[in-house]
Amino acid sequence: MIPAAFDYIAPSTVDDAVRALADAGEDAKVLAGGQSLLPVLRMRLADPTKLIDLGRIPELRGVREDGDLLVIGSMTTHYEVQRDPLIREHALLLALATDTVADPQVRHRGTFGGSLAHADPAGDLLAPALAMDAQLVVSGMDGKRTIPAAEFFVDYFTTAMRPGEILIEVRVPKFTGWSAHYEKFNRVAQAWSMVGVAATIRTEGGAIAEARVGLTNMASVPVRARGVEEALVGQPATAEVIKAAAERAADGTSPTTDGNADAEYRQHLARVLTGRAVAAAVGA
Known part of the structure; x- marks a missing residue:
């Protein structure tokens, strides 16, 4: 399909972009890379009258x-x-x-x-x-x-x-010296994550000193797996400790049921993938 007609604006500074967006009002869209916006425009799920492209603002890169x-x-x-x-x-x-x-x-x-x-x-x-x-x-x-x-x-x-x-x-x-791993499950290559787990870990003398674990697609927003983090910190970086901590990955989450998976399956995935992500991060 072809997008509806719109005015194209390509500012060269952040101030110009902000001013252009203010002048355009609510009937405008901001274009970054366009990987999500362009399909929406082509299907006419959005029909802004003005499109503000940030691609020519060098201060936004690097x-x-x-x-x-x-x-x-x-x-x-x-x-x-x-x-x-x-x-x-x-x-x-x-x-x-x-x-x-x-x-x-x-x-x-x-x-x-x-x-x-x-x-x-x-x-x-x-x-x-x-x-x-x-x-x-x-x-x-x-x-x-x-x-x-x-x-x-x-x-x-x-x-x-x-x-x-x-x-x-x-x-x-900066998380200098921390190990990390991102584990995701999707139906086919290039598809969105059904569930993903982001883990970064700091170890000292074979024990887990600090742990950060985030979950993808387990609620309407990303969530921290606080229970997993609490169960890991201060414990030896062993497979047994990681497996037990990963059982808390779905605590407090509210995943959706859709055509890819139901909520119960996503909670199962969260536990399995958390175990894999943490184990890979610490080399267990």
């Missing part, structure tokens, strides 16, 4: 250090996140999760910030961002503000961004 944080521009592509040496060294979980996103074509065009702003609970980058306590920086006519990942994702395809705001960067604490 990865840099800021003390104990990594700062990732919202328009940094998945391909760039996969291969960036700073991310591989200090935020390995993000790189590993990004490795599983769709296919090479999508990873070359899709963007890190676009995936987070889209807020699909089946998306592979939301749970890692939550597990790593990422801070999402947005800009609007009233200036910039920073939203913790735990507050950013509100519901299906819904974020805490206000009308007229644009996601400009993501600030992630």
Whole structure:
């Protein structure tokens, strides 16, 4: 199908983009990589009169250090996140999760910030961002503000961004020296996760000193597996400990039942995949 007619705007700075979005009002869409938006436009499930393309704003791209944080521009592509040496060294979980996103074509065009702003609970980058306590920086006519990942994702395809705001960067604490693994289950290659588990672990002397575990597609937003984390910390990194902790993975979750799986099966997957993810991260 062919999208409905719209005006195309390509600002060169964040300020220009914010101003263009404010001028356009509610009848506008922001284009990042376009991997989610373009199919919606073609099916005419959305018909904005204005499309604001962020692709020509250089300040929204790249990865840099800021003390104990990594700062990732919202328009940094998945391909760039996969291969960036700073991310591989200090935020390995993000790189590993990004490795599983769709296919090479999508990873070359899709963007890190676009995936987070889209807020699909089946998306592979939301749970890692939550597990790593990422801070999402947005800009609007009233200036910039920073939203913790735990507050950013509100519901299906819904974020805490206000009308007229644009996601400009993501600030992630450094997890230098932590091991990590992202485990997902999908029906076919390139498909969305039926369930995914993002785990990053810090060990000391064979014991688990700290653990962060995030779950993909186990609710309308990504969730932390707090019970698993509590069961792991302070324990030896053994297969028995990991298996017992993984049994708590589905605690407090509310997965949906759909054409891919029912809620009970997703809870089973969460327990199995959590065990695999943690075991792979610590080499158990």
